[in-house]
Amino acid sequence: MRVTIYDLAREAGVGIGTVSRCLNNHPNVSAPTRARVLSVVRRLNYQPHAYAQRLANRKTNTVAAIIPYFTSSFFFQVLQGVQDRAAEAGLDLILYGVNDPAQKELCLRKSLQRGKVDGVMLFSLKLPVAYAERFQQMGLPLVLVDTFDAAFDSIYVENREGAQAATGHLLSLGHRSLAMISAHPDSDPARDRIDGFRDALAAASVEISADQIILPGSHRLDGFSREAGREAFQALLPMVRRSEDPVTAAFVASDVQAIGVVEAARDYGVSIPDDLAVVSFDDIELAQHYRLTTMRQPMYEMGALAIERLVQRFGNPCCEASVTSFRPQLVIRDSCGAARKEPYATP
């Protein structure tokens, strides 16, 4: 049933070398021979065996993406960029979803298996040193997205600058008593956003007490969740309600958390943006529906670029690690109170 180049060779009355040449468009085949072979190829409905090919030419044409499922829309959009560009480049994409730290190591290990993939993309996940070494040892190209290691190509969003801009926007609206609802500082982006928040306050000589940076109670999803947002809001509530120097604005580390905040605020009768102005981060699809003012990240582009970097590296394995950064853009909607045309109806 399965037809191989041996069958083709026999049928066409040539050697397997010639068959291979025809299949790979090598120039050194006479036109008539090529025609004859190709007709046999078609007649026998020949299909090359993927792995035999890969074994022989040491190339897999496959890449792996290791993606945490933090917040659905965010990574889904990144994934679309990855997927589209991979298809364009003729690369197969192996998808590894990471739901807990143990899985991360497993995926890394699987990706490192010799001959499995030509390159790997790691998203928003810290690369353990042990694995960094192994990638270098094996010479396996690795692109880091939304995380960093000097030894590898990396693409990231300037979280710190973004957080500065977000906070700056709040300051520019006249707020002087700010809080931040953060994700867990285990996550690099979360930490950077805290730093940016602090930077902006410092630049404006605004001081806040330590408890005005609110961390998530649970580690789940590193705090990038709606529930974490709700809980944080409850911690924030007393500060909003106190008569002396009440908090009037909050920078929230992500849109998902902000959605939790908006919901909780409605439950507690706190008006957003009147009682509390909110700016968050990501611009996921839902952000539009909640009319969130937020820092937009180019999710699709980041995914697409990850593939491009990988392809570049295939062409030139030894060049220096590249660093690309995106600057998030402020998208003004209703939750910050800047564009107050109509009352902000929580959906």
Added chain:
Amino acid sequence: MRVTIYDLAREAGVGIGTVSRCLNNHPNVSAPTRARVLSVVRRLNYQPHAYAQRLANRKTNTVAAIIPYFTSSFFFQVLQGVQDRAAEAGLDLILYGVNDPAQKELCLRKSLQRGKVDGVMLFSLKLPVAYAERFQQMGLPLVLVDTFDAAFDSIYVENREGAQAATGHLLSLGHRSLAMISAHPDSDPARDRIDGFRDALAAASVEISADQIILPGSHRLDGFSREAGREAFQALLPMVRRSEDPVTAAFVASDVQAIGVVEAARDYGVSIPDDLAVVSFDDIELAQHYRLTTMRQPMYEMGALAIERLVQRFGNPCCEASVTSFRPQLVIRDSCGAARKEPYATP
């Protein structure tokens, strides 16, 4: 650098056969030999070469998922089910995203390539007969989700019954002049939902004119899009506004379309559910935010089950094609007007 079983064999002073046996836990190796070999394996940090292994034992431990990006959340949730279960089963997952019909064939062809994957899952996409034959010829397991072909395992949602239930709900609320906003009948689920709509009307002896089933103008995404929903609403508007026998309720083929309808309705000052009651299909994440009454599909479960079926088939390649169906559940929210506690504020 790259260490092979030949290196191991030399280092351990045995033949490659013995090394292979140790690695694969064959019984026929003496304990001391095995210990010696395994210690060498560890010392040299040996990693088997994925494709060499696959070539030799004719198994890839990889499956492919061919997924159209109809509506982001819907397939993302399905994909999560696929991904989780695949990881559990130790299978690598190759993801093929389909954005237009031409890509479908390409993905099918790629999946069919000999030796590439052990099985394929096809989601919501019609399987061309030519490919059905090739899958059978090659003996490559194929699981169909949300689509059907008697020759293959299939998992689907009872779209027709679901549409009946949705329409029945509208009828039970007293509506007698109904319309349907459909997706393109090229898509199997879309056609089934039209049939279900008709069934329910027939059962209740309600008659409608042909133009009360509104088809999308564009083929993009087979009409499963917000824009298609908006356009359809415009076509529907005159029927809602006419004085004689106005349309008071609509069954919409999907949540994304319903969101377009809700938005357009707001623009035109049509109140939902007062002027127009709406029931849709899918229960994607956004459906909650729009308070859509809808028919819930078990997306995650469908994805997970697809992998399970594939694994079953690996164990028993020749058994008859299985058919599993899910019955969608009515989720009552505000867009149908059944639970009218407070006015329905469009978000």
Added chain:
DNA sequence: TTGAAAGCGCTAACAG
């Protein structure tokens, strides 16, 4: 129990 050797299906270098 173990080593040698024959594939798995293909590519590429090497003679002719």
Added chain:
DNA sequence: CTGTTAGCGCTTTCAA
């Protein structure tokens, strides 16, 4: 231009 041959790295007989 073409056929032959030697790998690619592993699994699996088949003798020993």
